[in-house]
Amino acid sequence: MQGRGSLSARPILIAIIGFGKIAHDQHVPAIRDNASFQLVATVDPGEACLPDVPHFPTIEDLLGSDCEVDAIAICTPPQIRQRIAQTAIMAGKHVLLEKPPCATLAEIAALEQSAQDHAISLFTAWHSRFAAGVAPAKAWLADKQIRSVKIDWREDVRVWHPGQTWIWDAGGFGVFDPGINALSIATEILPRPLLLRRGALQFPANCDAPVSGQIELEDSGGMPVALNLDFLQTGPQTWDIAVETDGGTLILQQGGAVMHTPEGTHHGEDCEYPAIYRHFADAIRQGRCDVDIAPLRLVADAFLRCRFERVEPFYE
Template sequence: MDPIRIAVVGVGKIARDQHLPAIAGNRAFGLAATVSPHDPGVEGVPHFASLDALLAGGPAVDAVALCTPPQVRYDLASSALARGVHVFLEKPPGATLAEVAALHSQADKVGATLFAAWHSRFAAGVAPARAWLAERRIDKVEITWREDVRVWHPGQAWIWEPGGLGVFDPGINALSIATRILPRPIFLQAGTLEIPANRAAPIAADLQFRDTAGAPVHMDLDWRQTGPQSWDIVIETDAGTLKLSSGGAVLTLPSGTSHDEDHEYPGLYARFATLIRTGQSDVDIDPLRLVADAFLRATRVSVEPFED
């Protein structure tokens, strides 16, 4: 079977650190081109300043991976889908729920695959956590996602702009795990967003959710963490405590702790290849919907200005 010819659009840190190695390690794909108006691309691979230039006169591609900021992703995805090209959307899948829904409808109409890729769901502990929780009563959930924005997103102005999500850029990873492993839906009841006086997006958030059976789900997000970083989900159940740490890589159950190597992006590309080969899409918007609800319902509090 011929490899799926894929182009990576947006050659920044996430593309170089994760997408390009995952593509290189998956025989289902062949890197056909890269696209960026700023980055020179990969040696020996055709490079274009825009997706339009690639689609108009470049090598043929079957799929694109969009690694750009979410605010510009809709037009890129729509242009690709209009030509029957399969689309991989880095998280978050878009700047709004409505544009993701429009892309999903367009993909269905043209028969192309659209994949909203939540990489944290492919962390080693997530699938076994989901299986273990399926038969448990959930009593309480505590999500703590604290990191240093200066380490992980230095100088990325877009992330503080409308549609860039602020602290929800990492926080949505936690929500992607929670919506995957918890046996019942959760929804927001109240919350606080701390927004720097010179920014449009929050630097911290404290959110109170509950599931449909009434179990409380508390979420603590902060981008001002220094020293050790915290990416933990602790779930109290009728059978004891489950803890996912290190962003889902480490799973601790009453029976012990398990840890496996990082295979998030290889897992994403394996899933993308399967979707393309079977003519399906995978567009789960639940994590983004919860973020939208936070912006809709939580109280906004102005805090001191933030500078990188």
């Protein structure tokens, strides 16, 4: 692994590419609280992002500068991630991809092959898998017979994605931008692969990505999974997964942060992004890739197998 020896004795020098809300609110504090990393640059076509960190408009400008960097965290819209990640890999930089990792399955497959060819760590960072209740939920389900799963993922796009017009473009995922978080949890805690059978996706008349969806899945053993997505939820927001088992019902709430079982409730601290960066540091220093496409594959299957319905236009 390139740079492995030197990185074992000093912080990993990392740059963030794409400086929106998630980069500002989650990536920056997680990096700065982790002694394994040092934030050395931001990259975004907009204004300088942090007063004490060098800023560049493009990755080419960063790589052409005298700023030393070992790793890149890519937080741009998914439509442009593949080109940026490939540029970083070819320059010998380790790469963390925010979710969803790319706009297509072919793009992430090409990046994984390139990372392996160049001995680079590539990490698909499914942040919801690191929520406090997810690992305990997986452990609780391990000896249970699972009978059914119901997933309700409903949030207000105007609250959580203001001004993000890219989310409505082809490749922007629409309601699957949050919905893929639910699928990342489900594919982590359920023991068998999930198969998408049928469903319906609602597309606003002026958008190329869905605003809601009702999807039927099952695992490879025939256990049913119902997925309901809504990007226009007002009032209380809902990010819940309910799993019916022979030992009672498990419920994950708040995006996986809280777990309820017949034995009680498990609360944990907000640990998603700190855990992501611990994992990324380990991957770099151990010389390995960590790429999982299962959640993205199910989204791709939804676009292949679901019925498309046109609904009223969306205006922010």
